Amino acid sequence: MNELRFNVAALLKEPTGASRERVIRVSPTTIGDRTLMAPLQGKVKLLRIVPRRNQAGAVLALGELTTAAAAECSRCLAAVALPVSFAFEATYYPQVDVVTGRAVMPHQDDLGFDLSANHELDLTEATRQHIELALPMQPLCSATCAGLCATCGRNRNLERCQHQAAVIDPRLAPLQALLTPDTLREMV
Numbered sequence: 001m002n003e004l005r006f007n008v009a010a011l012l013k014e015p016t017g018a019s020r021e022r023v024i025r026v027s028p029t030t031i032g033d034r035t036l037m038a039p040l041q042g043k044v045k046l047l048r049i050v051p052r053r054n055q056a057g058a059v060l061a062l063g064e065l066t067t068a069a070a071a072e073c074s075r076c077l078a079a080v081a082l083p084v085s086f087a088f089e090a091t092y093y094p095q096v097d098v099v100t101g102r103a104v105m106p107h108q109d110d111l112g113f114d115l116s117a118n119h120e121l122d123l124t125e126a127t128r129q130h131i132e133l134a135l136p137m138q139p140l141c142s143a144t145c146a147g148l149c150a151t152c153g154r155n156r157n158l159e160r161c162q163h164q165a166a167v168i169d170p171r172l173a174p175l176q177a178l179l180t181p182d183t184l185r186e187m188v
């Protein structure tokens with residue numbers, strides 16, 4: 001995931017408001033525990049800022065990214081690729097003053113990230129968090145997924161089983177009884 005890392009040493013030496021635009025295109029890979037099924041792509045703007053009570057400055061990353069994440073259908077457990085598109089902003093603080101080389105007081109921003117000691121900004125963790133936030137709590141392979149049979153575990157999208165009656169409207173149960181394998185055998 002090197003393509004999500006940028007050295008911002010030069011940017012940190014520039015005046016507040018200086019910025020860089022970077023195009024992001026990372027081949028399908030994993031991010032945290034999540035497998036990506038499509039390239040992670042988009043753009044990020046890196047903006048030199050000076051947050052309050054922080055003399056060493058910081059870099060605000062404003063990103064817009066798309067990808068597709070691998071997930072499991074919450075009903076039938078089939079593997080699905082879910083398109084994800086999100087915008088994010090994340091603030092990165094230096095640990096070392098880029099001009100003096102001295103250690104900087106740790107930042108107090110709970111949502112902020114650290115730059116590496118050599119002023120590398122790594123978007124990986126911010127990207128991972130936003131992909132997880134963008135995914136549905138209960139992914140589905142399709143809105144009409146019939147799920148697994150609670151009794152025998154068969155995938156109802158692929159095959160029928162004798163437990164189908166359990167989900168049939170009780171008013172239709174007498175009709176369903178006519179269609180069980182036993183009745184069909186008797187009819188032959």
Ligand SMILES: [Zn+2]
Pocket residue numbers: 073074075076077078140141142145146147
């Ligand atoms: Zn499904």
Ligand SMILES: [Zn+2]
Pocket residue numbers: 149150151152153154161162163164
């Ligand atoms: Zn069943």
